[in-house]
Amino acid sequence: MGTNPxxxxxxxxxxxxxxxxRAGVSASTxxxxxxxxxxxxEATRAKVLRAMRDLDYxxxxxxxxxxxxxxxxxxxxxxxVTGPFYAHIxxxxxxxxxxxxxLCLLCTTHGDPQRVLAVVxxxxxxxxxxxxxxxxAWDDKDxxxxxxxxxxxxDKVGSRLALIGRPPLSRGVPATVVEYDNxxxxxxxxSHLLSAGHRRIVYLGRVPGLSTSSQRLDGYRRAHEMLDxxxxxxxxxxxxxxxxxxxxxxxxxxxxxxxxxxLFAATDMVAAGVLQALRERGVRVPDxxxxxxxDDIPLAIDVYPTLTTVNIPHEELGRTAVRxxxxxxxxxxxxxxxxxxxxxxxxxxxxxxx
Amino acid sequence: MGTNPxxxxxxxxxxxxxxxxRAGVSASTxxxxxxxxxxxxEATRAKVLRAMRDLDYxxxxxxxxxxxxxxxxxxxxxxxVTGPFYAHIxxxxxxxxxxxxxLCLLCTTHGDPQRVLAVVxxxxxxxxxxxxxxxxAWDDKDxxxxxxxxxxxxDKVGSRLALIGRPPLSRGVPATVVEYDNxxxxxxxxSHLLSAGHRRIVYLGRVPGLSTSSQRLDGYRRAHEMLDxxxxxxxxxxxxxxxxxxxxxxxxxxxxxxxxxxLFAATDMVAAGVLQALRERGVRVPDxxxxxxxDDIPLAIDVYPTLTTVNIPHEELGRTAVRxxxxxxxxxxxxxxxxxxxxxxxxxxxxxxx
DNA sequence: CTGAAAGCGCTAACAG
DNA sequence: CTGTTAGCGCTTTCAG
Numbered sequence: 190m191g192t193n194p195x196x197x198x199x200x201x202x203x204x205x206x207x208x209x210x211r212a213g214v215s216a217s218t219x220x221x222x223x224x225x226x227x228x229x230x231e232a233t234r235a236k237v238l239r240a241m242r243d244l245d246y247x248x249x250x251x252x253x254x255x256x257x258x259x260x261x262x263x264x265x266x267x268x269x270v271t272g273p274f275y276a277h278i279x280x281x282x283x284x285x286x287x288x289x290x291x292l293c294l295l296c297t298t299h300g301d302p303q304r305v306l307a308v309v310x311x312x313x314x315x316x317x318x319x320x321x322x323x324x325x326a327w328d329d330k331d332x333x334x335x336x337x338x339x340x341x342x343x344d345k346v347g348s349r350l351a352l353i354g355r356p357p358l359s360r361g362v363p364a365t366v367v368e369y370d371n372x373x374x375x376x377x378x379x380s381h382l383l384s385a386g387h388r389r390i391v392y393l394g395r396v397p398g399l400s401t402s403s404q405r406l407d408g409y410r411r412a413h414e415m416l417d418x419x420x421x422x423x424x425x426x427x428x429x430x431x432x433x434x435x436x437x438x439x440x441x442x443x444x445x446x447x448x449x450x451x452l453f454a455a456t457d458m459v460a461a462g463v464l465q466a467l468r469e470r471g472v473r474v475p476d477x478x479x480x481x482x483x484d485d486i487p488l489a490i491d492v493y494p495t496l497t498t499v500n501i502p503h504e505e506l507g508r509t510a511v512r513x514x515x516x517x518x519x520x521x522x523x524x525x526x527x528x529x530x531x532x533x534x535x536x537x538x539x540x541x542x543x
Numbered sequence: 544m545g546t547n548p549x550x551x552x553x554x555x556x557x558x559x560x561x562x563x564x565r566a567g568v569s570a571s572t573x574x575x576x577x578x579x580x581x582x583x584x585e586a587t588r589a590k591v592l593r594a595m596r597d598l599d600y601x602x603x604x605x606x607x608x609x610x611x612x613x614x615x616x617x618x619x620x621x622x623x624v625t626g627p628f629y630a631h632i633x634x635x636x637x638x639x640x641x642x643x644x645x646l647c648l649l650c651t652t653h654g655d656p657q658r659v660l661a662v663v664x665x666x667x668x669x670x671x672x673x674x675x676x677x678x679x680a681w682d683d684k685d686x687x688x689x690x691x692x693x694x695x696x697x698d699k700v701g702s703r704l705a706l707i708g709r710p711p712l713s714r715g716v717p718a719t720v721v722e723y724d725n726x727x728x729x730x731x732x733x734s735h736l737l738s739a740g741h742r743r744i745v746y747l748g749r750v751p752g753l754s755t756s757s758q759r760l761d762g763y764r765r766a767h768e769m770l771d772x773x774x775x776x777x778x779x780x781x782x783x784x785x786x787x788x789x790x791x792x793x794x795x796x797x798x799x800x801x802x803x804x805x806l807f808a809a810t811d812m813v814a815a816g817v818l819q820a821l822r823e824r825g826v827r828v829p830d831x832x833x834x835x836x837x838d839d840i841p842l843a844i845d846v847y848p849t850l851t852t853v854n855i856p857h858e859e860l861g862r863t864a865v866r867x868x869x870x871x872x873x874x875x876x877x878x879x880x881x882x883x884x885x886x887x888x889x890x891x892x893x894x895x896x897x
Numbered sequence: 898c899t900g901a902a903a904g905c906g907c908t909a910a911c912a913g
Numbered sequence: 914c915t916g917t918t919a920g921c922g923c924t925t926t927c928a929g
Contacts, residue, residue, distance in 0.1 A: 202700050204906055215916045220908055230914060247700055250668040251608040252906035256921040260605060265649070270637065276630050283624065283651050292665065295619070295649040297637050311646065314604040346556050346601055432845075461845045468847070491786075491815045493822070493847035558922055569900045574924055584898060606922035610905040 203244040212240035223248060258347050260316040262286075263511055264294040266308055268324045273486040274456075274503065275323060278353060281507020282321055289515055291318060300324075302335070309339045312348065319349045319365075319514035321507070326355035326400040333359065340364040351514040353506050356400050357525055365514040366525045367506055371401055374499035374530035375408025378453060378481050381497075381532055383416055385540070387451040387479060393438050393463065394428040394455030402455065405483065409453065423447045430455055435462025443470055450478060451538070457482035457489050457498055464492050464537070479538040494536035502528050557598040566594035577602065612701045614670040616640075617865055618648040620662055622678045627840040628810075628857065629677060632707060635861020636675055643869055645672060654678075656689070663693045666702065673703045673719075673868035675861070679784075680709035680754040687713065694718040705868040707860050710754050711879055719868040720879045721860055725755055728853035728884035729762025732807060732835050735851075735886055737770055739894070741805040741833060747792050747817065748782040748809030756809065759837065763807065777801045784809055789816025797824055804832060805892070811836035811843050811852055818846050818891070833892040848890035856882050 205223075209216045214233060221227040222237045229237075240246070254260045263286045267275045279295070286293040294317065298304040305322070312320045320343055326332065337359050340350040344363040351365040358364050382390050392409050396402040406425070413420050426442065428434040435454055439462065442449070454460035460482030467474055474480050474494055482489060485500040505528060513524060559577070563570045568587060575581040576591045583591075594600070608614045617640045621629045633649070640647040648671065652658040659676070666674045674697055680686065691713050694704040698717040705719040712718050736744050746763050750756040760779070767774050780796065782788040789808055793816065796803070808814035814836030821828055828834050828848055836843060839854040859882060867878060 205908095206906080216906090217908080217917080218915060220906095221915085224908080228914060233915080245696070245699065247664075248668045249609070249670065249906055251605045251614060251670065252921090253908080254605040254921095255603070255609050255906080255923090256908060262648075270624070270633050271627075271630050273625075273627065273630075276625050276627075279624050279649070280651070283649055287651070292669070293649045294616075295633070295637055295647045297634070297641070310601075314602045315646070316603065316605065342599070345599065465845075488842065488845055491819075491842055491846050559924095560922080570922090571901080571924080572899060574922095575899085578924080582898060587899080603922055606905090607924080608905095609907090609922085610924060 202249075203246050204249070205246075207244055208237065208240045208246050211244060212236040254316065258316065259318050261290065262292045262294050262315060262317045263319040263321060263514070264296055264308070264312045264315070264317045265507075266296045266298060266305065266312075266320060266322045268298055268300050270295065270297060272458075273488065274484055274501075277486070277503035278323055278507040281504035281509075282511055283507075284504070285508040285511035289511070291515075298324075302332075305339075306335070309343065309350075313343060313346045316346060317348050319351050319511060321351045321353060321510050321514070322355075323353040323506075324355075325396075325402075326352075328356075328398050328400055328403065336364075337362045349514045349517060351510040353510050354401065364524070365510060365517060367510045367513065367528065368526070369501050369506060369528045370530045371404035372408040372411070374483065374501070374532065375405040375453075376412045377408075377530075377532045378483070378497075378499050379409045379412035380415070381534070382451045382453065382479060382481065382538065383412060383418060385451075385479065385538065388418055389421065389424060389449040390451040390453055391442065391447075391449045392425045392453050392455070393442070394430060394434060394459045395425055396429060396455070397427060405455065421447075424449060428455070428459070430459060432458045432462040435459035436466045437462070439463045439466035440470075443467075443472070452478055452480050454480065454482045457484045457486045457496060460496055460498070460537075461488060461492055464494075464496075468493075475536065475538050475540055479540070481532075481538055485533055489533075489535065492537075497535045497538040498533055499530050500533050501530055556603075557600050558603075559600075561598055562591065562594045562600050565598060566590040608670065612670065613672050615644065616646045616648050616669060616671045617673040617675060617868070618650055618662070618666045618669070618671045619861075620650045620652060620659065620666075620674060620676045622652055622654050624649065624651060626812075627842065628838055628855075631840075631857035632677055632861040635858035635863075636865055637861075638858070639862040639865035643865070645869075652678075656686075659693075660689070663697065667697060667700050670700060671702050673705050673865060675705045675707060675864050675868070676709075677707040677860075678709075679750075679756075680706075682710075682752050682754055682757065690718075691716045703868045703871060705864040707864050708755065718878070719864060719871060721864045721867065721882065722880070723855050723860060723882045724884045725758035726762040726765070728837065728855070728886065729759040729807075730766045731762075731884075731886045732837070732851075732853050733763045733766035734769070735888070736805045736807065736833060736835065736892065737766060737772060739805075739833065739892065742772055743775065743778060743803040744805040744807055745796065745801075745803045746779045746807050746809070747796070748784060748788060748813045749779055750783060750809070751781060759809065775801075778803060782809070782813070784813060786812045786816040789813035790820045791816070793817045793820035794824075797821075797826070806832055806834050808834065808836045811838045811840045811850060814850055814852070814891075815842060815846055818848075818850075822847075829890065829892050829894050833894070835886075835892055839887055843887075843889065846891075851889045851892040852887055853884050854887050855884055 482498040489496040836852040
């Protein structure tokens, strides 16, 4: 019974045929007990199982996938796994994939469109069951044409493009789209700020041409219109979704002399930079300036003060995208969904006095 | 040239044979231009390439993998992608895999040993080139036996077990191990605290039986011995690597009346909880209590005050593990490496006055 | 340089 | 219930 010491030579792995021979049955029978989905005499099955054990038989997934149309995998394509925003979506994707018995391939693109192309091509070769793409979408024609192409290309090999947090593609392009209510979240947050009496609210980190950004800004604007509060254009500051920009943008804002009592950061990461900049300049939050973020990543409760922000159902986005994409034939009508967002009020907008 | 509108029926994907027929050559020739690694007349190659384009030919990775021994994938097995600690290692793994032309499979186990077993089995079926496992290792025999088994089992199908941040397996078990200097980092940090004059340093979040934990505690102890500073056993507090424990453990400590001037948290996450608890009780950091963490995750610069911690080369761990595992035949001797750690001093231990 | 033929390991009709 | 017979799509000798 004792395991053999140190025998790490490269053995030929045993195959169905080897198992069949040892069990004294045919290869098909072995295949049948492997599949489990076919009647096999209990005695025979036992013999086969035993032979498998003895030979340490390992199924060859490639051989199985060949012949079938699917590879039992879903691909998750993202700029960078390192961002908490993406990491949580990744978890949802992985969990749903696992629940459906599929493996999850992780592909990063580092924002390089060229790499996205390569990745999609690679996934076609892999015959991935679904390809989930998440990350900012640019509102230009080139971009949409390319995504349209991906949708069709994947469909052609029986795979499926699934988009998270991006606007839908052209009509008729086969793809699954799961969005979250970007505009609504921004509207709710801005209303929260306005109803606390703020009249000069900075929107920090607009990224022209990025769908996520325009939607959030739309919400910001609509809330102002609702209450007939004019928006000073100088309050809307262009930038990027980064901590560094949050810091720098805030510093410049303070130096620039544009007055404001609240600051709505484009993302929580931006807000983290904002808080640091304010702290260094002795601006108190929320007493001097209220601060809000967007995304509700774990960081939001670790910064000081804890951050009021818009919650996005990260994991559910991932799970839903995978589920819809895999079961597209059963629910062809619900291939475009918009999940809800809601604000979470914490200390960065909660005023003690005044 | 206009793309055809909306034709999303399921076509039979074309095969090498289809391409061959259209190009007026044999399947082998097509295969040869696919491989690229064989002389083909320029004219022929052009014809073939053209036929591929016309037919939108897509290689079938499964068919290719069958026949060859490898699937061109490395698997990354982790408790939970969501933790920044793991996310950064994942990035290293993914990057190195991509650099070597391999795909990266993401598998999560949620700390369930049963799932690890299932995952490893699944990876054997996939014929993954390497299986990278990261996360705490338990110092018991059962655990080691199981990992030994995995190492051998993977080896048998031509794959490779790669461990990150875990102690090596039994002698002779084929596996790649990349550790980081846990003990050294803790030693350096504790020395830093001791040399600042602290004599009562809490170690918060010891997890009995977890290799990472014992190594860190060893470093803590060695630093004390070095300076002949006795360690009050009450200063070493058992717990878990979580934010929640950091908060709760600190609260109890403050209530318990055990005096201390510095607190070394087992991880940055724990430290985040510590800082919150201290702040709520009005204990000033670093003036009343200095706080240090371990891991140097991005969070460390977002908490207030910024956290002094031990840096771990996350990405390099991932990259190195993949590189070593894949090239094990070229460098059989260097299959166990220990990467360095170093402390990063920030505000949580930087005293202004006194 | 190119074609014909055989086979990777498994599954899926068809017959028994 | 079980064995036989064909492939799945690609690579790879082995001959031209």
